[in-house]
Each structure stands twice: as structure tokens, then as C-alpha cells.
């Protein structure tokens with residue numbers, strides 16, 4: 001495996017930071033097109049509580065995101081415009097092109113990262129992404145979470161794993177860098193099922209992977225299941241044991257973009273160790289430092 005830093009340095013020659021952008025208004029798993037209520041773990045903010053408000057222009061959102069990290073990042077850092085919340089290709093090709101153009105026009109932006117669902121990549125949208133990727137590196141982040149279709153039904157993902165396989169193939173055909181999101185600790189998933197998801201992503205040809213420990217947020221369907229005792233969240237050591245095994249399954253050139261995620265503190269119910277960002281970073285440094 002490669003770390004994200006190693007990857008970015010080799011591609012851009014500098015440290016890269018993400019400037020989160022709130023662009024998409026919803027997702028087809030919330031508005032009834034594919035499902036209602038969304039994935040059971042997803043909060044009303046659509047996995048993007050940290051994004052700046054959507055009513056600001058993309059340029060302003062980027063400026064504000066940069067100003068938050070600029071002192072730490074220094075003048076040589078590069079930035080990735082990260083279209084994070086909801087499903088960012090769930091719009092017309094023209095709307096997407098306009099949004100990407102605005103981000104690309106920002107002088108500090110060196111790459112685009114677009115979070116979406118595999119079932120929201122019709123040909124016209126791929127044409128836009130392909131066109132932009134000829135001007136600037138583009139990453140497309142796919143929320144797979146699990147390759148197990150039974151778990152996918154349980155979490156109300158509302159697309160099949162074969163849709164993911166198809167999306168990875170089509171994105172790779174246009175030369176886009178694919179990052180897959182996988183969640184460990186989903187209800188009913190054994191460690192073997194989690195490893196199977198990782199093997200599946202590798203076989204599909206993902207370039208990178210983001211691991212996240214399942215966390216329970218307020219006012220989600222997952223909260224009800226958790227309160228009813230239908231599953232238990234993973235402990236810190238238990239989670240990173242799984243991550244360590246997952247990393248062993250990755251080819252040397254697969255980029256690990258994230259070892260775990262942290263949910264919005266004001267909504268987080270469990271596991272609380274994920275809220276201790278500094279503690280988690282220290283733990284990761286002790287355990288995974290090369």
C-alpha cells in the first residue's frame with residue numbers, strides 16, 4: 001500500500017489538502033428515486049457535515065476551506081476541491097460541468113475529487129468527468145461500504161455490487177482515479193465478510209481505498225438498531241486489527257486515503273473513541289508508522 005501523502009507527493013510534488021465543497025442537494029437514496037430515508041448510517045447532512053454552506057459560491061467555499069488550514073499547510077501546499085456531501089453527480093451534466101469549472105478556475109486547486117454513488121454515473125456525466133480529467137487529475141470516490149449484497153440491503157444502499165463493478169470499469173476506461181469507501185463493523189458482518197469487501201475492491205481495480213469504522217449518528221435508522229441492541233460497535237483496537245488485516249490484502253500501489261473517519265461530534269453516539277481525533281491519530285502513529 002501507499003499512503004495518501006506518498007501518492008500525492010509523487011503526483012503533485014507537494015502535500016495536498018482537501019477543500020470540502022457542499023454542492024449536491026440530495027441523493028437518489030433519499031428523494032425516492034432509488035430509496036427513501038437514505039443509507040441507515042447517513043445523517044440528514046449526507047455525509048458532509050463539515051462542508052461549508054451550500055448557498056455560498058464554490059469559489060468562496062474553497063477560499064474558506066483553505067483559510068482554515070493555510071497556516072498549518074504553508075504556501076507550497078496544494079488543494080483538492082472535494083465535492084463531498086450527498087451524491088455529486090446526481091445533477092445534469094451542465095450543472096456538474098459548471099461546478100467543476102468553477103473549482104478548477106480557483107488558483108490553489110490542483111485536483112478534483114467527486115464523491116458519488118456508482119449508480120449515478122450515466123454516460124453524459126462520464127463525458128463531463130472525462131473532459132475535466134484531461135485538464136486536471138480527477139478522483140471519483142464511490143461509497144461501496146460492503147461488497148455483500150445482503151448487507152447492502154440491510155443498510156438500504158439501494159444499488160447492487162455489480163453496479164459498483166461496472167462503475168469502476170467505466171471510470172478506469174476514461175482514466176479517472178477511483179477511490180472506494182468501505183465501512184467495517186456493519187451489522188451482521190463478520191471479519192471474513194469485511195475482508196471479502198476489500199478483496200472485491202482490489203479485484204474490481206480500485207486505485208485507492210478509504211476505511212471507516214461504522215459510527216452511530218443521532219436520528220438515523222442505525223441509531224434505532226443500536227439502541228435495540230441489534231449490533232455492537234467496534235472498539236478501537238478491534239477496529240484497527242481489522243484494518244491491519246485489510247491492508248495486507250492490498251497491492252503495493254493501492255493508496256490508502258483514510259484509516260478511519262470521524263463523525264460530526266454533535267451527532268455522534270458511538271463509538272466515542274472515534275471522536276477523540278488526536279487520540280486516534282496518536283494510536284495510528286504508534287501502530288502504523290513506517
Ligand code: SF4
Nearest residue numbers: 027038039042046086
Ligand atoms: S451515504 Fe450517500 S448514498 Fe447513502 S444516503 Fe447518504 S448521501 Fe445518499
